[in-house]
Amino acid sequence: MAEYQHHPASFRDPSGFIFFAKGNYYRQVNQSYATDFERLMSSGLYESLVKKKLLIAHEISEENFGHSTDWYKTLIPQQISFISYPYEWCFDALKDAALLTLSILKISIDHGMILKDATPFNVQFYKGKPIFIDSLSFEKYDELKPWIAYRQFCECFLFPLFIGHYLKTDIQKLLSIYLDGIPVSITAKLLPAKSKLNLGVWLHVFLQNSIAAKNKSSASNNVHFSKQKLTRLIDHLENSIKGLRIDSSIKSTWNNYYDETILSSQYLNEKEKIFRELTEDVEADSALDLGCNNGYFSEIIAGQNVPIIAIDFDSQCINQLYLSEKNKSSSNILPLCIDLSNPSPGVGFRNAERSPFEDRGKSDLVIALAIVHHLVLSKNIPLPDVARLMSDFTKRTIIIEFVPLNDPKSQQLISNKTNYHQPYDVNAFEIAFSKYFKLERKEVITGTERILYRMGKV
């Protein structure tokens, strides 16, 4: 990476921007934001938010790295090793990010400031908890004005959550299309009629939609709001969101995989034993679990104090994992809804604003348990391409399980199809992977013909 580089996603806000220099990310505060920045720091708001672990902490530097003429201060924020995006979060992660934004808004108002924007891209997950990362989102609160970011909050947080709650459907794909939030007109069309019985939905979606449709040309700036009205509005948003949930009783493809599969206890014990042996002396600062399911094996790595990104295309599995990790005081697992056969692409301005998952997910240690047969047999990805994909993500070591064709799970996948890439066997697997990896250990899981491999990147 170049010596001094603007972050490709940090250009919208005239108050400042993120840049990369000398191996760290920094945030420049521009002259135009000086007054609000000093207010944030001197009002006690910054201290209060950081103490509650709601806002990312920073140190202030007087070094003008980029010799910018608009420079006021340089912030050295606490560094976050992995950036994830709202369209990769599960329902409850988005819900917690929404509640975090509202908590920050309320505390800000108590300190005479308000949030000038409300996008989930200002939130990241750090050690299992959401944290607000944009220190330049605060401005002076004018009690006579409503919340400038109300609509943005609705479109980016509230509406996707309503849709997830009422349609019982994944919201990630929708969020990946509507990067600036799902418009009220679309939300009103998507939500079922019965949702109107909910006051929150009726007010924020249907009423807002009809007002927006009727008042297209008037900006109506001459309104007089009050702090009491705003507080009531925020409390109502908060209560509406707290009641939203996705129904985890609905059985998804994989959310009961380990609980119900006939392979369960003995297989799992044996696999865990081998897995622990294979990983005990692995050196890694980062790890990635591909097809993590309920995160059983991610937990083992996380327990060795290695931060791990756990991905699965099944958003219900990820939601369950997120909820169980959230209850811990600190978590090394970041659960994300990502489909390995179609990972998040580069999107936004110049396709560079939000980087593709392949660029972010590269890790020292990669775990790919019982996933190769899905990629080859269900998704029709040839073995050499699977090996290449694994190589792209792996920096040092991979622990990978091969599930042979005669395994009941493989048989299930091909029961109604004949057109998959052949040969699919141990030999073909080893040849494909030998192009990128060196075999370190190979263990057959007793009682099955499945094999666990540990391979080092060539």
Next chain:
Amino acid sequence: MRFLLLYIDPGSGSYLVQMIIAGVLAGLFYFKNAWLKIKSFFSRNKKTDLPKDQSNG
């Protein structure tokens, strides 16, 4: 129409919506309070009755 919309500050368009929603919420708040007052009026009567009952028993 869509082109015109692009030139309106996205925040200010929501001001009217917030005014109306805040109005509805204020109304509901008023009724809720009134209802709670009525409820507490009757339950207060019940509570004051209670010690008497207990002392009788």
